[in-house]
Amino acid sequence: MPHPILERLTGQHPVNRPVIGLAPMAGVTDIAFRQICEQLGADYSVCEMVASKPELLQTPKSQSRLHFTEHATPNIIQIVGNQPDEMAMATTHYIKQGAEIIDINLGCPAKKVNGTGAGSALLQSLDKVEAILRAVTAVSTVPVTLKTRLGWDHDNYTLLDIVQIAERVGISLITVHGRTRACRFNGNAQYDLIGQAKAATPLPMIVNGDIDSVEKAQQVLQQTQCDGIMVGRASLGNPWLFHTIRRELDCHFTAHDSAIDKIQLACKHIAHTQQLYGGITGVRYARKHIQKYLQHLTGTPDLFKNIASIDNAEAQLDVFAALLDNHANEDYADGLKTP
Ligand SMILES: Cc1cc2nc3c(=O)[nH]c(=O)nc-3n(C[C@H](O)[C@H](O)[C@H](O)COP(=O)(O)O)c2cc1C
Incomplete structure (x- = not known):
């Protein structure tokens, strides 16, 4: 029971x-x-x-x-x-x-x-x-x-x-x-x-x-x-x-977890964090999550060595926007390969 x-x-x-x-x-x-x-x-x-x-x-x-x-x-x-x-x-x-x-x-x-x-x-x-x-x-x-x-x-x-x-x-x-x-x-x-x-x-x-x-x-x-x-x-x-x-x-639960979905979710997280704390406090709170997201998304956290020096939320989001662009291009390239 x-x-x-x-x-x-x-x-x-x-x-x-x-x-x-x-x-x-x-x-x-x-x-x-x-x-x-x-x-x-x-x-x-x-x-x-x-x-x-x-x-x-x-x-x-x-x-x-x-x-x-x-x-x-x-x-x-x-x-x-x-x-x-x-x-x-x-x-x-x-x-x-x-x-x-x-x-x-x-x-x-x-x-x-x-x-x-x-x-x-x-x-x-x-x-x-x-x-x-x-x-x-x-x-x-x-x-x-x-x-x-x-x-x-x-x-x-x-x-x-x-x-x-x-x-x-x-x-x-x-x-x-x-x-x-x-x-x-x-x-x-x-x-x-x-x-x-x-x-x-x-x-x-x-x-x-x-x-x-x-x-x-x-x-x-x-x-x-x-x-x-x-x-x-x-x-x-x-x-x-x-x-x-x-x-x-x-064995039955489904949700979206493609790379693009993951990047979009990470952006949502950063935006919410900024909304919660504002300014540099929000940036600092988001930082530790960003490094971990990048580790999982790219497998190469060193790719973005300057993350710790970024001091505004917009620039933090730009990092993910760049990743999103890369993934969109990859998808496009894959599409071209399809017969
Ligand atoms: C940064 C950090 C903060 C933590 N804060 C708390 C806390 O406030 N209360 C608590 O009961 N445990 C806290 N813990 C312990 C975690 O709840 C958990 O018991 C521990 O990390 C082991 O689980 P894990 O191996 O899945 O991380 C904290 C752990 C970490 C890494």
């Missing part, structure tokens, strides 16, 4: 396919990128993490992370913090702002976050984790989920403990990045421990870490028996990955 949270995440009743989510990535998965990923087949996306400290709830940065996509997917806000009462207050605040699912960050390895005892630092203090989860679920009027890692380091795998706490306090879904905090992003994600945790709980579980192809998605789902996957870095410059995985898992 599929859990209602999966139905909410997929919009399907009953759920008869694995869920595919876009991972939260601070500084990357803003509304412009999430919108595109959902359009291309991601069942849901999570906003970039937001602070729970009362003095940070209304900052322009927190506010800018509260944009929700136009798709019929749930508005998921991920909160990060270390104090149960602050996390509870933040929950109430973000629900008022439109959050339909509250996700708790128990995985961020950043020094700035860990230095305040938040993110993956909480994995060293399971009592604190329980206190936070209890405080949040007690006030939340929407489902509460969490995202965690395997543990602090290889001598301290805490995933099974976290799962037990989650069950006790009424968490609706767990996402696991298959690394410890000590690994940060090094080495390979370990899926065996995620599979063991999944087998030990009735809670829905999403597997995350290093999923970058259809084959990997299928293998990881098979190995862990999880209810879905979450894709992060591999979608950068290649949001079509959601479409490709969705198509293979469903």
